[in-house]
Amino acid sequence: MFAKKSQDGYISTVDGIKRKTLVYGEKTLMTEFLLEKGKILPMHKHPQEQTGYLISGKIVLYIQSEECEVKPGDSWVIPGNTEHWAKIVENSIAVEVFAPVRDDYIP
Numbered sequence: 624m625f626a627k628k629s630q631d632g633y634i635s636t637v638d639g640i641k642r643k644t645l646v647y648g649e650k651t652l653m654t655e656f657l658l659e660k661g662k663i664l665p666m667h668k669h670p671q672e673q674t675g676y677l678i679s680g681k682i683v684l685y686i687q688s689e690e691c692e693v694k695p696g697d698s699w700v701i702p703g704n705t706e707h708w709a710k711i712v713e714n715s716i717a718v719e720v721f722a723p724v725r726d727d728y729i730p
Contacts, residue, residue, distance in 0.1 A: 624648065632730065633657065639711065640664055644728050645718070652724045658682060658715040666708040671721040673701040680715025 626646045633641040639662030645653045658664070658680065666685075676698045684693050686707045693699065701707050721728065 637665060638662060642728070644730050647724055647729060650722055650724065652721045652728055654719050654721070654728060656715075656717045656719065658709075658711040658717065660711055660714045662711045664709040664711070666706055668704055668706045669721075669725065670703045671723060671725055672703045673707075673719055673721050675699050675701075675717050675719040678716040678718060681712040682715050682717070683710040683712060685709065 624646050632643045634643065635641050639659030641657040643655050643657075645655055647653065660680075677693050677695050679695050681695075682693045684691050684699060684707065686699070686701050687705055691697075691699070692712075
């Protein structure tokens with residue numbers, strides 16, 4: 624599967640947070656997130672492991688009881704079934720990979 628850069632396909636998940644599935648295969652799914660300054664990604668968890676990379680901006684990411692200020696070039700991993708949330712400090716773009724595939728993110 625190939626995907627070319629496009630401004631189409633973004634879905635608003637919560638106020639100020641949009642996602643777009645870029646590509647997916649049998650075992651992994653890659654998503655781009657557009658995160659608006661001042662917004663909160665509410666606490667949640669899911670069975671998939673989640674790895675991420677911040678392209679631009681700044682966020683504060685909370686994984687269980689751990690807090691980390693994340694800047695461009697930083698990355699993270701969130702084990703499956705682990706509570707996490709984020710404060711968006713600056714307009715940001717993040718790319719995250721989920722394994723196994725999140726069926727609810729397949730377009």
